[in-house]
Amino acid sequence: AQARYANLRELPAQAKCGSVIDLHMNAGLMADLPSLESSGAEGVGLFRTELQFLIRSQMPKRAELSALYARVMDAAKGRRVAFRTLDIGSDKVLTYMKPNDEPNPAMGWRAIRVGLEKPGVLRMQLQALIRAANGRSLTVMFPFVAQLEEFRMARAEFDKAMERERILGHPLPADVQIGAMLETPSLAFAPDIFFQEVDFISIGGNDLKQFFFAADRENERVRRRYDTLNVSFLTFLEQLIARCKAHNTPVSFCGEDAGRPIEAVAFAALGLRSLSMRPASIGPVKHLLRRLNLDEVKVVIDEARRRGDQSVRGAISDYLRTQV
Ligand code: PEP
Ligand code: MG
Numbered sequence: 517a518q519a520r521y522a523n524l525r526e527l528p529a530q531a532k533c534g535s536v537i538d539l540h541m542n543a544g545l546m547a548d549l550p551s552l553e554s555s556g557a558e559g560v561g562l563f564r565t566e567l568q569f570l571i572r573s574q575m576p577k578r579a580e581l582s583a584l585y586a587r588v589m590d591a592a593k594g595r596r597v598a599f600r601t602l603d604i605g606s607d608k609v610l611t612y613m614k615p616n617d618e619p620n621p622a623m624g625w626r627a628i629r630v631g632l633e634k635p636g637v638l639r640m641q642l643q644a645l646i647r648a649a650n651g652r653s654l655t656v657m658f659p660f661v662a663q664l665e666e667f668r669m670a671r672a673e674f675d676k677a678m679e680r681e682r683i684l685g686h687p688l689p690a691d692v693q694i695g696a697m698l699e700t701p702s703l704a705f706a707p708d709i710f711f712q713e714v715d716f717i718s719i720g721g722n723d724l725k726q727f728f729f730a731a732d733r734e735n736e737r738v739r740r741r742y743d744t745l746n747v748s749f750l751t752f753l754e755q756l757i758a759r760c761k762a763h764n765t766p767v768s769f770c771g772e773d774a775g776r777p778i779e780a781v782a783f784a785a786l787g788l789r790s791l792s793m794r795p796a797s798i799g800p801v802k803h804l805l806r807r808l809n810l811d812e813v814k815v816v817i818d819e820a821r822r823r824g825d826q827s828v829r830g831a832i833s834d835y836l837r838t839q840v
Contacts, residue, residue: 521799524556524803527556527802530805532807533811537780541561541792543795554795555798559595562600563588563597563599596693600697601657604626627658631673650687651690654689654692655692659720663702663706664707695714698756700723701727711762754786768789781832804836812835
């Protein structure tokens with residue numbers, strides 16, 4: 517499939533209306549790195565650092581992590597890599613950390629909640645990232661931030677790690693971008709100042725959708741019940757995008773839906789200009805985006821909403837059939 521879209525690799529995902537959508541890839545394992553070249557990704561929009569923890573039988577050491585992150589940055593050759601700090605808990609369980617017996621792990625003690633309450637591993641990881649950057653740019657994002665204060669506390673951990681490195685006389689990153697993943701509806705309604713303080717927002721659509729519809733992403737019985745293109749969810753995304761625009765906060769979408777062509781088209785029509793997806797999706801999504809006028813797609817979405825369609829999928833699919 518990659519070969520089919522090889523001729524698009526160096527071309528931008530520029531739609532007929534002129535809008536350019538930046539397409540990034542999701543990664544987490546060393547095996548993903550060759551895709552940086554083959555997929556035509558602009559960078560890594562989501563590097564899931566927990567995968568390196570999940571494939572080991574014991575806690576990795578700081579030096580080991582630092583070497584690994586440096587290899588990722590080397591492979592990226594100056595392209596941006598958004599390192600997502602450890603997202604453990606919920607569906608991701610480490611055998612070497614005391615298992616938590618929680619009634620509902622997806623809404624439990626996970627991700628940044630663990631990182632802030634037991635900061636040892638987070639601090640080690642932040643230091644490893646700073647050392648790996650070694651004078652290069654560094655982009656870090658925190659998973660599952662539900663409120664402003666959590667972002668502030670996580671950023672304070674980062675600032676402390678920077679200060680420790682500075683005192684030790686180690687080289688600091690040339691420039692630092694610190695973002696939050698928006699995976700709970702609550703964060704979309706955070707005070708304005710959150711949008712000003714955060715360097716960027718990355719929408720974790722997999723979790724965001726499960727909490728928006730209260731439908732467990734792991735439960736086969738309900739997980740497909742609610743369409744991502746449901747007008748309620750799209751309207752929510754649209755309002756979030758508007759808030760980001762109002763504050764000039766860069767925003768991207770990195771859940772699995774970003775790699776699904778109809779979803780990607782809808783997100784772009786609603787104003788998202790950055791999507792991160794599995795590498796194999798970049799070609800097909802770019803191919804489709806380049807053939808469309810997003811202003812027309814927006815009209816199709818608005819008409820579907822006015823009619824009271826539950827989802828805009830049918831309307832967009834019908835429109836696409838007339839175009840491609
Ligand atoms: C998400 O929730 O959309 C996301 C990108 O993170 P993960 O799938 O790793 O939970
Ligand atoms: Mg998530």
